[in-house]
Amino acid sequence: MTTPATDADGAAVMLGTQAQFEQAIVGRTLAFEGNTFMFNADGTFSGPWNGDGISGTWTWVDGAACREGRIGTTRTLDLDCQIWSVAGSQATVTRDRGNGASFVYDIR
Numbered sequence: 001m002t003t004p005a006t007d008a009d010g011a012a013v014m015l016g017t018q019a020q021f022e023q024a025i026v027g028r029t030l031a032f033e034g035n036t037f038m039f040n041a042d043g044t045f046s047g048p049w050n051g052d053g054i055s056g057t058w059t060w061v062d063g064a065a066c067r068e069g070r071i072g073t074t075r076t077l078d079l080d081c082q083i084w085s086v087a088g089s090q091a092t093v094t095r096d097r098g099n100g101a102s103f104v105y106d107i108r
Helices: 020-022
Strands: 028-033 035-039 044-047 054-061 064-071 075-087 090-094 104-106
Touching: 020 075, 035 054, 054 075
Parallel strands: none
Antiparallel strands: 028 035, 028 104, 035 044, 044 054, 054 064, 064 075, 075 090, 090 104
16 A cells, blocks of 8 residues: 555655645644644644744745745745655655755654
């Protein structure tokens, strides 16, 4: 049996539609380097982050999750459209529509 986060062979699945992104990511806690946050169904994201909190908005645009927001009161997160793929309980995210740096979130 496969999960929404893997294909029949257990390989990573590219989240190419908003429905796939919502099924695999929205409403789930994402963890990275001791911090956590969540993408919410209302188009926001939020959570604790380095003691300051993280918050912002997200939309789905042409195959990418585009987000912008803030960490605390001093750090602005500029608009970044990210390509997501998921394998099991990990999501690999690549900034700048797949042309930037990649990092991995644990999905809880």
